[in-house]
Amino acid sequence: MSIPFFKQHEKLALHSKLNIVKILDNIPFNDDGLIPAIAQQYDTKEVLMLAWMNRVAIQETLQTGRICYWSRSRNQFWRKGEQSGQVQILKNMYLDCDGDSLLLLVDQTGPACHTGRRSCFYHTLKCDHSEINSAPIIDPDTLYTQKT
């Protein structure tokens, strides 16, 4: 059995470079052609959300510097902020050791969450209960009516 691409390159020295086409060709996208992408605010380091990208969304995001996901619910490209005005600008994109997860360092305008909260991770889980840990910073009823 051949050694997987990312396994082959685990011991590369710091600052070694690989061709982006080789990288994209070897990402083990799931059955829907998608890979999970974590969005983290670049300066505060708050984790804002997790969404999904396909190959074209990765390429578009790298080329334009504006985050483009694939919406699984709408089954179409989702250029973050196109409806709400709350855009995400790319600062840096990282791929993990197995090539199956992305980390996006972004600059998020306003709330990342469709509920108007800054972060989507607003349920704190404990052994016997969950608790709402944040409040909206924008009224969600106005979020999708503000045209930019």
Next chain:
Amino acid sequence: MSIPFFKQHEKLALHSKLNIVKILDNIPFNDDGLIPAIAQQYDTKEVLMLAWMNRVAIQETLQTGRICYWSRSRNQFWRKGEQSGQVQILKNMYLDCDGDSLLLLVDQTGPACHTGRRSCFYHTLKCDHSEINSAPIIDPDTLYTQKT
């Protein structure tokens, strides 16, 4: 059509509580019964890795305070550090707005990555190339031979 559980609870006030069984019953696990879980170092806020949990792994992690994932490659529970000694202690667990992603604030001993690097996200992606952005902090050849 009924309103999904997490949609119903979007407007709950800060500090509102829900029963954990209700939460777990309504998580839309994927076809393999899994949900992605981001591990973030609690003090430096570095994103370390993304792995997967099933319902039992979530419950065990909440109860024991030690991170337990589900390994998709080995098809078994993966108590982080059981082989390498590089454990993850849970500080806080969060669920997102749609109930389909977890964020784990952890205290990671040593490297999170099996390559000996602190974080798994060591490929920086650019338009035309990728670059290795970090070096191992422990020689990976010794990582899985150190018994604790």
